[in-house]
Amino acid sequence: MVEMTLNGLMVKVEEGTTILEAAAFYGVNIPTLCYLEGLSPYGACRLCVVEIGEPGSAKVATSCTHRVEDGLVVRTHSARVMKARRMLIELYLASCPSSKIIQDMASNHHVTRVRFKQRHEDCILCGLCVRMCAEQMQGKAIGFAWRGSERKVTTPFDKKSDACRLCGGCMYVCPACRSRCQGPQAEQAVCNACLNLPQTDRNYLFFDNAVCEAMEPPGGAPKKMTNRGA
Amino acid sequence: MAPALKRFAAPEEVMKVRQSLEGRLDGNRPRLAICGDTGCTVCGADGLAAAVKEVMERKDPAGRLELKVTGCLGFCEQAPVVLVFPGAYFYRKVKAADAEEIVEKALLQEGPVARLLYTDPSSGKKIACAGEIPFYRHQERVLLDANWHVNPLDIYDYLARGGYAALLKVLGGMSPGEVLGEMKEARLRGRGGAGFYTWLKWELCRTRAGSKKYVICNADEGDPGAFMDRSLLEGNPHAVLEGMLIAGYAIGAVEGIVYLRTEYPTAVAKLDQAVRQARELGFLGEDILGSGFAFDISIVRGAGAFVCGEETALIRAAEGKVGEPRQKPPFPAESGYRGRPTVINNVETFANVPLIVNRGAVAYRAAGTENSGGTKIFCLVGKVNNSGLVEVPFGTPLRKIVFDIGGGIKGGKRFKAVQTGGPSGGCLPEEKLDLRVDFEDLAGAGSIMGSGGMIVMDEDTCVVDVTRYFLNFLKDESCGKCFSCRVGVDRMLEIVGGITEGAGSEEDLALLEELALVVKDTSMCGLGQTAANPVLSTLRYFRSEYLAHVREKRCPAKVCRALFRYRVDEDLCSGCGFCARECSAGAIGEGPDGLYLIDPAVCNRCGVCVEACASDAITKE
Numbered sequence: 001m002v003e004m005t006l007n008g009l010m011v012k013v014e015e016g017t018t019i020l021e022a023a024a025f026y027g028v029n030i031p032t033l034c035y036l037e038g039l040s041p042y043g044a045c046r047l048c049v050v051e052i053g054e055p056g057s058a059k060v061a062t063s064c065t066h067r068v069e070d071g072l073v074v075r076t077h078s079a080r081v082m083k084a085r086r087m088l089i090e091l092y093l094a095s096c097p098s099s100k101i102i103q104d105m106a107s108n109h110h111v112t113r114v115r116f117k118q119r120h121e122d123c124i125l126c127g128l129c130v131r132m133c134a135e136q137m138q139g140k141a142i143g144f145a146w147r148g149s150e151r152k153v154t155t156p157f158d159k160k161s162d163a164c165r166l167c168g169g170c171m172y173v174c175p176a177c178r179s180r181c182q183g184p185q186a187e188q189a190v191c192n193a194c195l196n197l198p199q200t201d202r203n204y205l206f207f208d209n210a211v212c213e214a215m216e217p218p219g220g221a222p223k224k225m226t227n228r229g230a
Numbered sequence: 231m232a233p234a235l236k237r238f239a240a241p242e243e244v245m246k247v248r249q250s251l252e253g254r255l256d257g258n259r260p261r262l263a264i265c266g267d268t269g270c271t272v273c274g275a276d277g278l279a280a281a282v283k284e285v286m287e288r289k290d291p292a293g294r295l296e297l298k299v300t301g302c303l304g305f306c307e308q309a310p311v312v313l314v315f316p317g318a319y320f321y322r323k324v325k326a327a328d329a330e331e332i333v334e335k336a337l338l339q340e341g342p343v344a345r346l347l348y349t350d351p352s353s354g355k356k357i358a359c360a361g362e363i364p365f366y367r368h369q370e371r372v373l374l375d376a377n378w379h380v381n382p383l384d385i386y387d388y389l390a391r392g393g394y395a396a397l398l399k400v401l402g403g404m405s406p407g408e409v410l411g412e413m414k415e416a417r418l419r420g421r422g423g424a425g426f427y428t429w430l431k432w433e434l435c436r437t438r439a440g441s442k443k444y445v446i447c448n449a450d451e452g453d454p455g456a457f458m459d460r461s462l463l464e465g466n467p468h469a470v471l472e473g474m475l476i477a478g479y480a481i482g483a484v485e486g487i488v489y490l491r492t493e494y495p496t497a498v499a500k501l502d503q504a505v506r507q508a509r510e511l512g513f514l515g516e517d518i519l520g521s522g523f524a525f526d527i528s529i530v531r532g533a534g535a536f537v538c539g540e541e542t543a544l545i546r547a548a549e550g551k552v553g554e555p556r557q558k559p560p561f562p563a564e565s566g567y568r569g570r571p572t573v574i575n576n577v578e579t580f581a582n583v584p585l586i587v588n589r590g591a592v593a594y595r596a597a598g599t600e601n602s603g604g605t606k607i608f609c610l611v612g613k614v615n616n617s618g619l620v621e622v623p624f625g626t627p628l629r630k631i632v633f634d635i636g637g638g639i640k641g642g643k644r645f646k647a648v649q650t651g652g653p654s655g656g657c658l659p660e661e662k663l664d665l666r667v668d669f670e671d672l673a674g675a676g677s678i679m680g681s682g683g684m685i686v687m688d689e690d691t692c693v694v695d696v697t698r699y700f701l702n703f704l705k706d707e708s709c710g711k712c713f714s715c716r717v718g719v720d721r722m723l724e725i726v727g728g729i730t731e732g733a734g735s736e737e738d739l740a741l742l743e744e745l746a747l748v749v750k751d752t753s754m755c756g757l758g759q760t761a762a763n764p765v766l767s768t769l770r771y772f773r774s775e776y777l778a779h780v781r782e783k784r785c786p787a788k789v790c791r792a793l794f795r796y797r798v799d800e801d802l803c804s805g806c807g808f809c810a811r812e813c814s815a816g817a818i819g820e821g822p823d824g825l826y827l828i829d830p831a832v833c834n835r836c837g838v839c840v841e842a843c844a845s846d847a848i849t850k851e
């Protein structure tokens with residue numbers, strides 16, 4: 001067992017676990033987009049960042065990849081972390097407003113505006129599909145191609161792949177296409193419809209996305225979400 | 231003549247051969263050193279060397295004069311460059327036609343060829359000896375000194391000058407712990423950018439369990455405008471190999487890898503030759519010099535990506551995978567190449583190692599600061615008079631580098647900023663010129679040491695435009711794996727680009743700063759973590775320039791095309807019409823009075839008309 005400080009509490013954690021797992025074990029919810037139990041941690045979405053070390057000399061690191069160590073001092077929701085997370089969520093919204101998971105996250109973190117030019121890129125390159133295909137489906141049919149802003153998930157040489165068995169595992173784990181935001185103003189960057197719900201419902205709903213989907217948002221029937229915003 | 235390559239089985243044999251090579255150190259023997267590095271080659275050093283050889287065959291059949299084609303001699307501004315010994319006469323901008331005279335004078339030892347000498351711009355006097363030229367005089371060339379004297383293709387040249395003596399010393403009676411102690415005492419820090427203490431890195435690796443460990447030399451050098459590592463590898467490759475050998479001994483590794491970019495074909499060829507020679511002489515391989523220590527080095531050629539210089543990406547690339555960084559920890563010293571403990575150091579770091587062993591740590595760190603021992607090589611480029619390779623002790627003020635060594639700003643213009651540390655370094659203004667170059671001092675001022683690029687900018691530079699340029703580079707070079715860097719840099723570029731196009735607002739500046747801090751905090755590797763430096767440093771030191779762009783829609787340096795226009799001065803225009811003829815956009819027409827006018831709506835600000843105008847009538851406003 002390893003002993004560390006989590007948000008000011010001394011906790012004991014199994015050796016070899018990540019900070020993210022340890023936090024979850026103690027009921028601390030850290031938002032993630034590229035983490036899924038059963039897949040190897042990848043550290044791409046950066047939402048799970050936490051502050052490690054004493055204030056003043058602390059560094060920010062991703063909790064999904066960082067293993068627990070004796071004497072580690074971790075703050076999962078410090079001002080610095082929250083500021084970074086909110087900015088990241090704003091960036092996600094500016095790129096991919098149609099993802100319900102991201103919209104929920106925005107509401108949850110009170111991100112109510114987007115100051116960047118709106119784009120509509122469905123894929124956020126979290127890599128869940130690539131890892132799902134390789135690690136759980138033994139498919140290795142898809143991977144990343146190109147780099148930087150041209151990076152994309154695709155089959156080798158963009159050709160139909162023999163390795164793909166059309167299992168759909170990739171779509172099943174995709175945070176962008178698994179569930180679409182159905183909010184009243186979804187073609188705008190921020191939906192925030194959930195923010196208008198009574199506080200009690202809201203708290204409940206943030207832990208269960210399925211409930212949110214089933215509920216009719218205030219202001220009439222849900223608008224149909226279009227794919228490219230236009 | 232060089233002895234045939236024969237494997238040394240014991241240290242005594244090396245000493246014997248070294249003694250037989252003492253003739254090479256004879257300071258009175260006439261010798262020519264022609265720079266064979268890229269800058270000089272581009273300016274015709276190849277033809278010059280051929281011409282000199284031809285003249286030597288005719289005039290010096292006895293072979294009294296020695297010719298060496300060396301690595302970079304440093305003063306690239308004056309390419310092609312030749313040094314003549316004894317005397318160390320420095321000839322600049324030499325042409326093949328000068329070969330005859332150079333060889334004659336050198337043979338007769340009659341002093342220098344006066345017309346090829348460097349003229350001191352301040353006194354107007356010719357300077358014969360290289361060491362007296364201000365560019366060299368203010369430097370402390372400990373590592374680069376060898377570039378003047380060593381033929382990189384000949385291992386015996388290195389041996390004659392005391393090469394591999396450090397290895398002999400280490401194998402002959404220093405324990406790995408003692409080697410580490412020397413590195414610690416010398417305060418040697420990584421020259422690749424982060425300035426991590428080398429001994430600490432080695433110690434971490436040495437104390438890891440596991441029999442198989444690796445030493446990797448990072449020779450990726452992807453910073454635009456930087457060529458320190460290439461100059462070392464092309465000028466004195468064995469020093470780097472020797473450093474790697476000692477590192478291997480210290481941490482208990484048997485395999486070394488040099489990750490070298492393919493864009494450096496000469497360095498690849500020279501290093502390859504050096505490795506082969508070292509292997510043939512028994513400095514590499516099994517049972518080195520009968521000590522029982524085994525170590526070999528292979529070369530892996532990179533495919534040219536800036537991000538592959540990052541250590542975790544480099545290791546993945548060397549393994550044959552996609553060159554993408556991964557989140558640290560674990561650090562390479564814990565889990566590196568093929569999952570084994572790995573020490574990865576920069577070329578220059580390794581080149582310092584034999585020096586420390588030979589001189590002793592205390593003498594070595596006489597140069598440098600409390601925290602960082604020794605010297606650092608910088609690539610001084612941009613709007614300075616003397617661009618080239620500069621080696622100075624840590625702690626040297628920036629002003630000395632830019633003005634004393636660099637000779638100040640070209641064309642008598644005003645200094646505006648110096649960017650240290652490559653594309654992700656910060657821009658430092660005039661008031662920071664007294665800063666000492668050291669890791670902590672530069673970081674405190676919002677810049678980085680980086681690998682040692684130093685770009686000087688003059689008053690005609692727009693810092694907003696420069697920031698846009700670097701962000702654009704970083705956007706292209708980001709691997710795209712982590713969201714902060716891929717999207718963050720792209721969005722910073724979007725905002726800065728908007729400002730240069732006159733579409734920025736003051737809110738944009740606040741957003742830019744907020745975003746930059748988050749990108750710095752949350753990116754996975756050093757690329758993203760430092761990508762915000764150009765933005766943050768220019769916002770810190772040149773905010774007024776940003777404000778002029780967003781408030782007044784004015785570019786003070788008149789660089790941003792959307793924010794200035796060309797105008798024909800009626801008083802100066804002669805009506806010749808050259809400008810209209812040259813204008814590819816068709817933006818210039820003849821006015822009613824026979825003078826010419828530019829339509830700003832059509833003009834694309836290419837500036838060709840300015841060049842075409844013989845009366846200097848076209849100005850920016």
Ligand SMILES: Cc1cc2nc3c(=O)[nH]c(=O)nc-3n(C[C@H](O)[C@H](O)[C@H](O)COP(=O)(O)O)c2cc1C
Pocket residue numbers: 419420421422423424425426428448449450451452453536537538539540541542574575576577579681755756757
């Ligand atoms: C984007 C990026 C590019 C880098 N490029 C280089 C490089 O070209 N050469 C180099 O030696 N180090 C480079 N580094 C630093 C390496 O990651 C690593 O710190 C260094 O090789 C360690 O060697 P040192 O301790 O001798 O400095 C780079 C780092 C980053 C983040």
Ligand code: FES
Pocket residue numbers: 031032033034035042043044045046047048049062063064065
């Ligand atoms: S969950 Fe850790 S970076 Fe995405």
